[in-house]
Amino acid sequence: MSPDSDAASVLQGIEPTQYPRLGVPRRPVTESRFLRNAWYVAMFSSDLDDGRLMHRTILNEPVLFYRKEDGGIAAYTDRCPHRSVPLSMGKLCPGDRVQCIYHGLEFGPDGQCVNNPHGSGNIIEALHLRSFPVVERHTLIWIWMGDKPADTDKIPDYSCLDGRPELHVTRPGYLKVDAHYYLVVDNLLDLSHINYTHAGILGNADAVKAEVEITQEGDVVTASRNSTDTETPGILKMMAPDLDKGNLWNSISWYAPSNLLLQFGISADGEPKESGTGYFAIHLLTPETERTTHYYYTASRYNVLTDDEQNKTMRDLIYKMRTFAFADQDVPVIEAQQIALDQASEEVQQALLNVDAGPNRYLRILEKLLREEEK
Numbered sequence: 001m002s003p004d005s006d007a008a009s010v011l012q013g014i015e016p017t018q019y020p021r022l023g024v025p026r027r028p029v030t031e032s033r034f035l036r037n038a039w040y041v042a043m044f045s046s047d048l049d050d051g052r053l054m055h056r057t058i059l060n061e062p063v064l065f066y067r068k069e070d071g072g073i074a075a076y077t078d079r080c081p082h083r084s085v086p087l088s089m090g091k092l093c094p095g096d097r098v099q100c101i102y103h104g105l106e107f108g109p110d111g112q113c114v115n116n117p118h119g120s121g122n123i124i125e126a127l128h129l130r131s132f133p134v135v136e137r138h139t140l141i142w143i144w145m146g147d148k149p150a151d152t153d154k155i156p157d158y159s160c161l162d163g164r165p166e167l168h169v170t171r172p173g174y175l176k177v178d179a180h181y182y183l184v185v186d187n188l189l190d191l192s193h194i195n196y197t198h199a200g201i202l203g204n205a206d207a208v209k210a211e212v213e214i215t216q217e218g219d220v221v222t223a224s225r226n227s228t229d230t231e232t233p234g235i236l237k238m239m240a241p242d243l244d245k246g247n248l249w250n251s252i253s254w255y256a257p258s259n260l261l262l263q264f265g266i267s268a269d270g271e272p273k274e275s276g277t278g279y280f281a282i283h284l285l286t287p288e289t290e291r292t293t294h295y296y297y298t299a300s301r302y303n304v305l306t307d308d309e310q311n312k313t314m315r316d317l318i319y320k321m322r323t324f325a326f327a328d329q330d331v332p333v334i335e336a337q338q339i340a341l342d343q344a345s346e347e348v349q350q351a352l353l354n355v356d357a358g359p360n361r362y363l364r365i366l367e368k369l370l371r372e373e374e375k
Helices: 003-009 181-189 191-197 234-239 308-343 354-374
Strands: 039-044 054-058 061-067 073-077 091-093 097-099 113-115 134-137 140-144 173-177 213-217 220-224 227-231 245-255 259-267 277-289 292-302
Touching: 039 054, 039 061, 039 277, 039 292, 054 277, 073 134, 173 308, 181 245, 181 259, 181 277, 181 292, 181 308, 181 354, 213 354, 220 354, 234 259, 234 277, 234 308, 245 354, 292 308
Parallel strands: none
Antiparallel strands: 039 140, 054 061, 061 073, 091 097, 134 140, 173 292, 213 220, 220 245, 227 245, 245 259, 259 277, 277 292
8 A cells, every 4th residue: 555545544434523633623622532541651760769759740630659668659649638739749758658738638558548637537538539550661650540440461562671781771851742742643653754853863855755654553553664775864873883874764653542662773775674773762642731741752772883982972962862853843843733723713624645644543543442432
């Protein structure tokens, strides 16, 4: 199937009003349109220090996180049921208890109120808070926001982060994007934009004509854009300093609802991907609200060809280059998109290009999952 026909086929039988290509309708997006029975990244494991109370807003809900004395993680509603003060403003007490800063109510790691210091000390049902399943895996803290049993088999495979030498994994990054997460996924699954928005760093003119191939396995969508006899982009040139041109391998997979894994690398012309070098880029998007997104990112190199002295310098430089590409190049475009869509006087019907095949395919799957959950 050609890229053009694939881009068109993913929209067949779908009414634009119920499933707009742009990803974000101009009308308000309701909380119900978040996929709740799914895993979202709350933070990197390294972000949650012992003794620290951490707040995150996820799918419009305030959540408190902290490490228990046994090293496990507690997560429950970050809002005292008495006067709605965030419990993250309080203090962590012995026995994994959190004491509210306002009136001293205490809560256990399951969100249950365990101490009411006032009056008779009666603890009524209304004083208990909702807790959330949490799993620590692949150096990440995952949270399940839904009401169905949490299925750990649905956590995406980011084992490329496990057991890797420190110098082969870039330090973790975080950005808060003032836009709906659909727009960020659209950006990441569209591999063509790197040749323009990130020219010289992640792409270049040689790769513009490469065809997009879209594949699907279950609910996982992968967009690939590979090219031959291509000038080595700047970030890969550091990893393969002797390779000025070669086969450029570029593929990104989307895991519902908003986690992505990209493989980006270069090999000598005529040689397989495995003979070259590159990295796995991890992109983790967690909706904060309908108009804000937590964006976590890191990268793990494969088939490293440089020595540790080079890797020390490179680790920080790769982080800085990728952060520049996201923070200074991608995010201003995405946030401007959001503003333009919100300012439109009527719902926007965007034109389609062949490069939209990946974004449209994931949107179709996501809509299916949302409708199944809303039944």
